[in-house]
Amino acid sequence: MGWLKRIPRPGLIVLALALASAPLIFSNPYQYDVAIHVLTNAMVAVGLNLLMGYAGQISLGHAGFFGLGAYVTAVLSANYGWPVYLSMPAALVVVAVLAFVIARPILRLSGHYLAMATLGLGILISIVLRTEAGITGGPDGMMVPPISIGGTDIYDERYWYALIAILLVATVWLALNLIDSPVGRALRAVHGSETAAEVVGVHTLGYKVLIFVVSAVLAALAGVLTAHYSGFVTPGLANFIYSIEFVTMVVLGGMASTYGALVGAVILTLLPQFLTGVDDLEMMILGAILMVVVIFMPTGLVPTLARLVPGGRR
Template identity: 55%
Template sequence: MLNRFLQLRLRGLIVLAIILLCLPAFLSNPFHYDLATQMAIIAATVVGLNLLVGFAGQISLGHAGFFGLGAYFTGIMTGTYGWPAVPALIVGAIVVGFIAWVVGRPILRLKGHYLSMATLAVGFIIAIILNNERAITGGPDGMPVPALDLFGWELSSFGQYSLFGLEIEGFLAWYLFASLILLLAVWFAQNLIESPIGRALRSVHGSEVAARVVGVDTAKYKSLVFVISAVYASLMGSLYAHFQGFITPAVASFEFSIVLITMVVLGGMGSTFGVILGAVVLKLLPQVLADFQELETVMFGAILMLTMIFMPKGLLPTLTAVVSKKFEKKLEKKAGGAS
C-alpha cells in the first residue's frame, strides 16, 4: 500500500512538472506569464494552508496576514536596509514562524467558530499594523520592493537571461523559478503527509480525543502545522513581493484570506493537487468572466455556489471519483464479457 502511494505521489509530481514545462507553449504575452507566475506562487501558499485545514482540520481565516508579513519583511529588509534577498527570505520565515508559534499556542486550544474568530482577529491585527505604520511600511500607499537577488543573479521580469545556452526573457525566467518553487512546496508537503507527523495530523483531524487517548500530543502537532503553514505563506509572500516589485497592505487583507481558504475548499481539502487546481480556477475565473462587466461578480459567486453544491468534496476529488467509477464499470463489463 505504501509503495503504491509513493508511486502515485511520484506520478503526481511528474505530471505537475510536465504541465508546468509545457504551459509556456500556450502563453503568448507577458500578461499571461505574469498571471501564471502569480498562480504558481499562490498555489504554493495554499499547499501549505491545506496542511493546516485539510489534514489537521484547523481553520484559519487570517492566513493572508502571514503572507503579508513575509512580503513586508523582505521588502523592508532588502529595500530599506540593503539586505540580500535570500537571508531576508529565510529570516523573515523564521520570524513569521515564531510569531505563528506564539499566537498559535493559545488560539489553537479553541474549536469551531471560536477558532475561526481568533484567526480572523490575528489577520485583522496584522493588516491594521501594516496600514498604520507609515514610516516603516508606507501605509496604505504601499512600498517598492527591489528585484530578487539570488546570490548575485538578479531576477527581474524585465531582464534577459541565458539558460543552458538559450536566451530567455525575464518573465519566462520568473515563471520557471516560481514553478520550481511550487514543485518543491508540493514535494515537501507530500513527504510531510506520509511522515509520522502527517499521520498524527490526520488523527487530530479525525478525533482529537481519540488521538490523545493513543498518545498523540495534539497541542504540539497543531502548533507545528500552524507554524509550517505560516512559513509557507511567509516565503511565498516574500517571493510575491519581489515578483511584483511593489506591495500594499492588500496582501494581508481579510479578502485575500478568504480567497486562500476558498481555493482550498474549492479544490478539495486534503488533496495537495486539488488545492493547486482550486488556486488556478479561482485565479482564472475573474479573467474569463471579465467580459460580463457588472455581472462578473454575480456569475463568479454563482459558479462557486454551484460547484460547492454539486461537488462538496472539491473539484479534484470529485472528478477523480467519477473517472474511477467509469473505469471500474469498464473493467466489470470486460470481465463480464470474458466470462
C-alpha cells in the first residue's frame, strides 16, 4: 500500500486551488448547481478512464452503476429509515459486490462483445429501476432524505460543492497513485497485450476485475452524492445516453489521462449550458466537436496539448 503515501503532484495542487477559488466567481445557486454536476461527472469519468484508458476495457453501462448507487441509498434511507451515514456506504458495497460478481464473466469478452455486454447490463439496471415501482417508485422516481449533520439538514449548495470538491481531489489523488503503482503497470500491460502480460505472470483477469470494481464504485459514489444533493431520483439516472456521455468525456479529454478525463467532463457538462439557445443544433454541435477531436487529436485534448509542453504528462 506504499502508493497511498505518495506526495501530491503539482497538477493535483493546481486542481485543488482551482476548485477552492472557483466559488469566488459564483454569484448564484444555479452556478453552484452546474459546478456540482461537473464535479460528479468528473468523478465518474476519472474512474471510467482507469478502466478504458489504462486497462483497455470499454464499458457502455456505467450510468447503470451511477443510477444504482443513487437508488440504493435512496431506498435504504427513505423506505427503511437507515441513517444517511449508513445508507451511503451500503450503496457503495452493493455496487461493488454486483460489479465483482458480473465482472468475471463479462471481462472474459473483448471488443464489441464486451461493449454489448456492458450495454446490456446498464439497460437491465435501468429496466429494474423503472419497473420495480413498489421499491423504487417506478418511472415517477422517489424522494431522497438530505444529509444531516448535528441534526441539521444540509441544503446549501456551498457546503455540497465543498464536500464533492474534496472527494474529487481525493479520487484524482488515488487514481494517480494507483496508475504509478504495480497495479497500474499491470493494467498497462493488460492493455498492451493480454497474452504477453500472462506470459510474464500478470493475472490479467484479476486486474481487470479489480479496476472494473473500482470504476463502478466511483460511479456509484457520484450517484449517491447526486441523490442526496438533488433530493430526488428517477430511473433516468441510469439511462443509456448518460453512459455514452461518460465514455465521450474520457475520449474527448484523452484516454489514459486522468486530467484529460476531468477536462472532458468539464467541457461536456458546461457546453450544453452555452448551447441552450440552439436546442435543435446542440447534439449536432457536440457531435461535430467530437469528430474534430477524434480526427485531429486522436489521443484526446490533454495528451495532445501536453506533448507541446516539455515534460508534459497526465
